[in-house]
Amino acid sequence: MSSEKIATRLYIEQDLRAGATIGLDHSQAHFLRSVLRLEAGVSLGVFNGRDGEWRAEIEAIGKGWVSLLVHEQRRPQERSQDLWLVFAPVKRARIDFIAEKATELGVSRLQPVLTRYTDVSRVNCDRLAATTKEAAEQCERLDLPDVREPITLPRLLETWPSERRLLLCAEAGDATPITEALQKIAGAPGPLAAMTGPEGGFAPTELDALMQLPFVTPVSLGPRILRADTAALAALTCCQSMLGDWKRRPAFRT
Amino acid sequence: MSSEKIATRLYIEQDLRAGATIGLDHSQAHFLRSVLRLEAGVSLGVFNGRDGEWRAEIEAIGKGWVSLLVHEQRRPQERSQDLWLVFAPVKRARIDFIAEKATELGVSRLQPVLTRYTDVSRVNCDRLAATTKEAAEQCERLDLPDVREPITLPRLLETWPSERRLLLCAEAGDATPITEALQKIAGAPGPLAAMTGPEGGFAPTELDALMQLPFVTPVSLGPRILRADTAALAALTCCQSMLGDWKRRPAFRT
Numbered sequence: 162m163s164s165e166k167i168a169t170r171l172y173i174e175q176d177l178r179a180g181a182t183i184g185l186d187h188s189q190a191h192f193l194r195s196v197l198r199l200e201a202g203v204s205l206g207v208f209n210g211r212d213g214e215w216r217a218e219i220e221a222i223g224k225g226w227v228s229l230l231v232h233e234q235r236r237p238q239e240r241s242q243d244l245w246l247v248f249a250p251v252k253r254a255r256i257d258f259i260a261e262k263a264t265e266l267g268v269s270r271l272q273p274v275l276t277r278y279t280d281v282s283r284v285n286c287d288r289l290a291a292t293t294k295e296a297a298e299q300c301e302r303l304d305l306p307d308v309r310e311p312i313t314l315p316r317l318l319e320t321w322p323s324e325r326r327l328l329l330c331a332e333a334g335d336a337t338p339i340t341e342a343l344q345k346i347a348g349a350p351g352p353l354a355a356m357t358g359p360e361g362g363f364a365p366t367e368l369d370a371l372m373q374l375p376f377v378t379p380v381s382l383g384p385r386i387l388r389a390d391t392a393a394l395a396a397l398t399c400c401q402s403m404l405g406d407w408k409r410r411p412a413f414r415t
Numbered sequence: 416m417s418s419e420k421i422a423t424r425l426y427i428e429q430d431l432r433a434g435a436t437i438g439l440d441h442s443q444a445h446f447l448r449s450v451l452r453l454e455a456g457v458s459l460g461v462f463n464g465r466d467g468e469w470r471a472e473i474e475a476i477g478k479g480w481v482s483l484l485v486h487e488q489r490r491p492q493e494r495s496q497d498l499w500l501v502f503a504p505v506k507r508a509r510i511d512f513i514a515e516k517a518t519e520l521g522v523s524r525l526q527p528v529l530t531r532y533t534d535v536s537r538v539n540c541d542r543l544a545a546t547t548k549e550a551a552e553q554c555e556r557l558d559l560p561d562v563r564e565p566i567t568l569p570r571l572l573e574t575w576p577s578e579r580r581l582l583l584c585a586e587a588g589d590a591t592p593i594t595e596a597l598q599k600i601a602g603a604p605g606p607l608a609a610m611t612g613p614e615g616g617f618a619p620t621e622l623d624a625l626m627q628l629p630f631v632t633p634v635s636l637g638p639r640i641l642r643a644d645t646a647a648l649a650a651l652t653c654c655q656s657m658l659g660d661w662k663r664r665p666a667f668r669t
Contacts, residue, residue: 258512265645267637300639340656383521383661385554391519394645398652402594407637 165216167235168199170206170298172305177212181231182220190227193219206235210304213238241304242405245270245354247327248393250281250311255390260289262390264296264306266397267406272354273311278361284311314367321376325352328400329371329379330392332362336379339396343403346378353404355396360389419470421489422453424460424552426559431466435485436474444481447473460489464558467492495558496659499524499608501581502647504535504565509644514543516644518550518560520651521660526608527565532615538565568621575630579606582654583625583633584646586616590633593650597657600632604658609650614643 171193175183185193193199201219207229208214214236217229246268250256263271271293273284290308297305321327326346328339337345346353363371371377382395401407425447429437439447447453455473461483462468468490471483500517504510504527517525525547527538544562551559575581580600582593591599600607617625625631636649655661 254508261642262645262648265639265641266649267639300641302639338656338662340661381661383655383659385519385521385556387519387554388515391516391648394516394648395520395652395656398649399656401637402592402649402653405637407594407635408592 165204167204167206167216169193169197170208170214170301172294172298173207173209175209177207177209177215177231177234179215179231179233183207183217183229183231185227185229187225190222190225193227194222194224204232205229207231208303211238214303236303238303241269241302241306242267242401243352244268244397244400244405245272245325245352246393246397247272247274247317247354247356249274249276249279249357249359249389250284251360251389252281255388256281256284256289257292259390259393260292260308261296262394263397264293264302265300266394266401267302268306268397270307270309270354272309272317274317274356275311275313276358277314277364277367279359280361281359286310318370318374321374322352323376325354325376327371327374327377328353328355328396329363329368329377330355330357330382330396331368331379332358332386334368334379335372336381339380339382339399340403342378342380343399347404350404353400355393355400357389357392357396419458421458421460421470423447423451424462424468424555426548426552427461427463429463431461431463431469431485431488433469433485433487437461437471437483437485439481439483441479444476444479447481448476448478458486459483461485462557465492468557490557492557495523495556495560496521496655497606498522498651498654498659499526499579499606500647500651501526501528501571501608501610503528503530503533503611503613503643504538505614505643506535509642510535510538510543511546513644513647514546514562515550516648517651518547518556519554520648520655521556522560522651524561524563524608526563526571528571528610529565529567530612531568531618531621533613534615535613540564572624572628575628576606577630579608579630581625581628581631582607582609582650583617583622583631584609584611584636584650585622585633586612586640588622588626588633590635593634593636593653594657596632596634597653601658607654607658609647609654611643611646611650 220228220230470486474482474484
């Protein structure tokens, strides 16, 4: 990849190719000019989830507008691991936290699920998407997770793709330690999802219904009661470190 | 254990034995009376890090004072896993977050370390300790992590107990994926610590010095750049899930 130093990374919507000129939206322009205090001539990294990461130079910058000139590709596009997080929404700071950390940990989809004991009724998906964008820019991902609209648990299960294993993080009941479960799954790999409940846990009837489903594997996350956000992070960490993309480190950082 | 329902769990300093009467401090009294709105006759769980968890009944409660009567032991004392987190302090919300999550994940010691690029100069250890107390009450731990005063990196290394392996979470350089490193360590077990740097990472001279030390194992946490708080959590999750206490689930929750 190109080793020229970049001031920051930005996710943009536009197509990227050498020689393209790109105008940024007002908030990105404000961020570059008034927060980072960048000037014309400075190099940025830009990515759109399709074309890899490119170096772009600030051609001109004013109050509320920026024009970028795209130079050379720094990194080719790569796909994130196919890993979903299905989570019962929790209160504001903690849901932001889940979105940020799940992005850093490399999930491909964030699916809020409304369970019986979920006491958050509205999820601001625009806000979640903004959090994932910022986290992707910061953690050197080349794509964004797909942030889905909330869905009820029964509806989620009705439409679940049966080839995708659902790791049910359950606080109680008959569950295998997550490392053991993942070791077993390693023998018959396929796409994975981790699911965490609300602060009050899953209802007993929900757990009973989930346990009946052939694609569900109940897993335990140790002897303590983890908060919902901790459980989500811990489950994703185990998935990625044992079966995901943690075996490799990009060549440009070795 | 006793199955009588408890309204909440409280960490207290006093010794616990059947028949003891305990007065709580003003802030705990306020919490029980004005936040949880509990009344005389309600049962609580109480623990002090030494005597296990006991059921105690609110004998009398008033504005700013509570008297508890200790009944029977609910769980015998158990020691937490011997696992340290050494971390460069980060800004306020994220340091609270590290303390909360590390407590839930079962660390025995929280050691802030001041590195070259650490840009937080003061650590409020009382605040960190209060966060760990609240997290311990909530996650069903029977003890608190030991929150240490900050120490510089050179001083930390001078006084390091050489039998304790220090997993250095490094963003760059020659490092083994953490699962592989932990699999190797499993063959020659001993006490562990995980160490994470500040948002700017460790300085090259710090990394060079660390890599020379026989008790240091550099580990990588995957291809993305994790924030300091995410790295701390992820490393602790791997330690506990692979070598720690996640293989067991307490009998009272099976």
